[in-house]
Each structure stands twice: as C-alpha cells, then as structure tokens.
Amino acid sequence: MAEKIDVTFLGTGSAVPTSRRNHPAVLLKYKNENILMDCGEGTQRQFRKAKLNPCKITRILISHWHGDHVLGLPGLLQTMMLNGYNKTLKIYGPSGTRRKMRLYLDLFAHKGEKLSLEVHEVREGVFIDEKEFFVEALSMDHDSPANAYSFVVKEQNRIDKKKLAKLKLPNSPLIGELTKGKTVKIGDKKIDGKKLRYVEPSRKISFVMDTRMTPNAIKISKNAELLICETTYSKEEKEIAFEHAHLTSVDSAAIAKKAKVKKLALMHLSQRYEAIPKVILGEVKKAIGGSGKGGIEVSIPEDLDKMEL
Numbered sequence: 001m002a003e004k005i006d007v008t009f010l011g012t013g014s015a016v017p018t019s020r021r022n023h024p025a026v027l028l029k030y031k032n033e034n035i036l037m038d039c040g041e042g043t044q045r046q047f048r049k050a051k052l053n054p055c056k057i058t059r060i061l062i063s064h065w066h067g068d069h070v071l072g073l074p075g076l077l078q079t080m081m082l083n084g085y086n087k088t089l090k091i092y093g094p095s096g097t098r099r100k101m102r103l104y105l106d107l108f109a110h111k112g113e114k115l116s117l118e119v120h121e122v123r124e125g126v127f128i129d130e131k132e133f134f135v136e137a138l139s140m141d142h143d144s145p146a147n148a149y150s151f152v153v154k155e156q157n158r159i160d161k162k163k164l165a166k167l168k169l170p171n172s173p174l175i176g177e178l179t180k181g182k183t184v185k186i187g188d189k190k191i192d193g194k195k196l197r198y199v200e201p202s203r204k205i206s207f208v209m210d211t212r213m214t215p216n217a218i219k220i221s222k223n224a225e226l227l228i229c230e231t232t233y234s235k236e237e238k239e240i241a242f243e244h245a246h247l248t249s250v251d252s253a254a255i256a257k258k259a260k261v262k263k264l265a266l267m268h269l270s271q272r273y274e275a276i277p278k279v280i281l282g283e284v285k286k287a288i289g290g291s292g293k294g295g296i297e298v299s300i301p302e303d304l305d306k307m308e309l
C-alpha cells in the first residue's frame, strides 16, 4: 500500500471570509512532513478546530502576498513559538518574500524570544528535493508575484510483502537489496529481487491559487492525483475575473481537463457564491463533460474537510 497523503482544507474561502469559509489554508501531511499551503487570517484557530497541532508544521508555502493568503502568519508563528516549536521552520514564497517576512517579524516578533526560521524565495522548478518527494513551483499570472506548487511523491520501488512472506526468509540486511531488483543469496536460497519488487507510480498534488488563465497552471498540475484550484468566479463573470486576475469555473475545468488530473477540489470562491456553490460546481462539471467512469471527480470542499489519498 502506498503511504497515504492527508489533505486538510483549513480554509476554503477567498478575499472576504464568510461564516462558513475562512481564508485559504490547506495542510498536506505525508509521513513526518506537514506542509501548510497559504495561511489566511485565522488559520491557527482552524488548526484547533481540526484538532491538529500547528507545532507539527515543517514547511509553509506561500502562493503570494495578498492578505487573504498570509494574514494568519504572525499569529500562527507566535503560537508556534509560545508552544515551544523546536525545529527550523522553512517558509517558501515568490520574490519579495524575504523582505516581507522581515517586515512581519519587525512588527510582531517578541523581543528576546525567537522562532528558528529559514525563508526562501522560489521561482520556477524544483526547490525541495528529498529522498521520497519533491516540491516544485511555477509562476502564475496575478497582480502580485505569485506561485503555484506541486508536491510530488517520487516513483518508488517496493517489495511485495506477501510474496516475500511466502519465502519464509530469515531476517537479513540483504532483503533491502531485493528492492533494487538484485539477485541475492539468503540462507540457502537464491532470490531474484526483480520477481518480488514492483514500482509504485509517482503521485502529485497541485495547489493553484490566485491567477488568470495561464499555460503554467496546466503545466504545474499535469497528471496530478489532486488539483486544488482557485475558482473565484462563475463563467458569467469572465471580464471581472480577468480584471481581478482570477479564474472562472470554465478556466478551472479547462486546466483540470488539459492537465488530465484525477480529482479537482475547488476553493477560493467569491463570497457571492456562499449560498450557491452548486452554481460553480455545476458549471465546472458541465465544462469538463464526460462524467462517469474515468471522469474527473470534482468537489467544493468545506472548511475542515479532509481528503485521504
């Protein structure tokens, strides 16, 4: 079984929060990594409501420096500090992030007490490369420098544990060699690793926040298992969407379709759709077409909804 990826939608709203939707924030958990994507105002309370501990955050990815995506940072960082955060928190964002973080810390940081921080400005390409996963960025078309991100679990060689158990091998450090497809001798048995191993395909989760329609939005989410995509406006408001540098329902559908994603989660809906998110959902589904088997699963998660992949 592939290692699971947990996604928690802490905030699914947009520039103006509503009673049901807080500003954007999504937490992605994979093994010991807890990556927070955007941190709108009130995100730390959303952590409490979701019964999650903000001190477990390992990294924060900022899509861009508009208030609805970052105003939760000072409070969240303060709480992490007061609760004894003992790691180095890594923060990534588009150009300007270093200066803005410095200003933030100047305004809000407690004197004498510090949180260990590393701030990185990222442009295009892979900027986190670990053994089992990487994270990449592409710039978006918004009225402030903005990035979209993809978290990608790398393709992995695995051993079929059932087949391995049947061989009743004694414990041996050579079992690790089988994962590489090598043939090894364990006890009196010669074992061909190629017959035991299988390849677990790579898995991608993409996070496309504020942007106009841009080829980069398709590129970053190519073949994603889940695309979390801003959809601020209905297709009826495409002029306003363009003017404010946002996506419409039809744009999000086109991105998901062209990128061949499996699941599409819409968020960052304008407050005007608070009572009628189904209008957006209907438009996206219609634009995607071909629902049913093999189609793209579309949803509009509510705050605190979780997805397990």
Ligand SMILES: [Zn+2]
Binding pocket: 014, 015, 066, 068, 069, 210, 268
């Ligand atoms: Zn926004």
Ligand SMILES: [Zn+2]
Binding pocket: 064, 066, 142, 210
């Ligand atoms: Zn914005």
